[in-house]
Amino acid sequence: MPSVPGDGVRPRADPLHALGIPAGHRHCTLGNFEPRTPALSAAYDRALAYSHRFADEAARADGLGLLLWGPAATGKTHLAVAILAELAANHGVRGRFCTFGALLDEIVHSFDKASRTSESTGLRSALSADVLVLDDLGARKMTDWAADTLFTIVNGRYMARRPTLVTTSFEDVDREVAMEADARRRQEYLVERVGQRLRSRLLEMCAFVAMQAAPERAAQRRPTRPSTLGGMRRSPKGPA
Numbered sequence: 203m204p205s206v207p208g209d210g211v212r213p214r215a216d217p218l219h220a221l222g223i224p225a226g227h228r229h230c231t232l233g234n235f236e237p238r239t240p241a242l243s244a245a246y247d248r249a250l251a252y253s254h255r256f257a258d259e260a261a262r263a264d265g266l267g268l269l270l271w272g273p274a275a276t277g278k279t280h281l282a283v284a285i286l287a288e289l290a291a292n293h294g295v296r297g298r299f300c301t302f303g304a305l306l307d308e309i310v311h312s313f314d315k316a317s318r319t320s321e322s323t324g325l326r327s328a329l330s331a332d333v334l335v336l337d338d339l340g341a342r343k344m345t346d347w348a349a350d351t352l353f354t355i356v357n358g359r360y361m362a363r364r365p366t367l368v369t370t371s372f373e374d375v376d377r378e379v380a381m382e383a384d385a386r387r388r389q390e391y392l393v394e395r396v397g398q399r400l401r402s403r404l405l406e407m408c409a410f411v412a413m414q415a416a417p418e419r420a421a422q423r424r425p426t427r428p429s430t431l432g433g434m435r436r437s438p439k440g441p442a
Contacts, residue, residue: 216228217290217291218287221286221287221290221297221298221299222298222299222300223283223286223287223299224299227279227280227283227299228283230279230280230281230283230284230287231284231287231288232246232249232250232253232281232284232285232288235249235277235280235281235284236277237277239415240415241272241412241413241414241415242276242277242413244411245270245272245277245281245411245412245413246281248268248409248411249268249281249284249285252266252268252285252409253285253288253289256289256292256293256295257293262293262365263363264363265359265360265362265363265364265365265407266365266407266408266409267365267366267367267368267407267408267409268282268285268367268368268408268409268411269339269367269368269369269370269374269404269408269409269410269411270282270367270368270369270370270411270413271369271370271371271372271373271374271392271410271411271412271413272371272412272413272414273371273413273414274371276413276414277413278369278370278371278413279337279338279369282299282335282337282367282368282369283299283335285367286299286333286335286367289332289333295332295333296331296332296333297331297332297333297334297335298327298328298331298333298334298335299335299337300324300328300334300335300336300337301336301337301338301341302336302337302338302339302340302341302342303338303341303342305324305328305336305352305355306342306344306348306352308324308325308328309325309348309351309352310348312324312325325351325355328355329355329358329359330364331364332364332365333364333365333366333367334359334364334365334366334367335366335367335368335369336366336367336368336369337368337369338369338370338371339368339369339370339372339392339395339396340370340371340372340392340395340396341370341371343395344396349396349397349400352396352400353399353400353403356400356403356404356407357403359407360403360406360407366407366408368404368408370392370395372390372391372392372394372395373390373391373392374391374392374393374401374410374412375391375392375393376393377393377398377401379391380393380394
């Protein structure tokens with residue numbers, strides 16, 4: 203029964219608000235995602251498979267995350283939010299949603315120039331959440347120390363086997379491909395926005411999911427990769 207103002211009954215807290223999910227994204231579910239292209243259908247299948255794997259304790263213990271990349275308005279944030287909400291509702295996951303810009307602001311505001319350390323509740327929760335959604339990675343340029351702090355957070359989650367769901371509008375290519383592009387085009391690549399060190403760590407901890415058709419260049423130029431963990435996690439197949 204809904205509470206009536208003044209009746210002494212507190213309204214029930216919105217669980218999506220507790221996860222940090224903005225009001226504009228709280229309608230996002232796996233059920234109302236509309237895959238309009240084959241690439242989006244494949245990404246949707248990956249999201250479903252990822253959500254289902256959390257029922258297996260052994261599978262979820264590996265800390266595997268997802269990195270969803272593609273142009274604006276393809277539904278990257280929708281899928282990331284939907285997965286987080288699903289895991290919180292069905293598996294009791296303590297999650298947190300944060301945008302890349304907000305996390306950078308948190309880093310800037312919490313930076314203690316005297317001791318050169320960062321201490322804040324926001325940064326600690328980004329490090330300790332069972333599942334973290336990091337939305338819009340690379341949307342802003344970083345200073346060197348902000349990049350170092352971000353790497354510390356991401357690497358800490360990797361070492362603790364805590365899954366991270368990342369979205370970005372920047373195309374993922376290898377460093378060699380990015381370096382062959384002109385300076386303006388290079389800025390559209392994820393590796394140029396976040397650096398090789400962070401991208402390499404993300405390759406180790408996330409399955410990369412393209413939410414756009416594979417560029418012809420990638421199919422023609424990408425060299426054969428050794429069967430590394432990072433390589434396997436970028437394969438077209440969904441997580442086990």
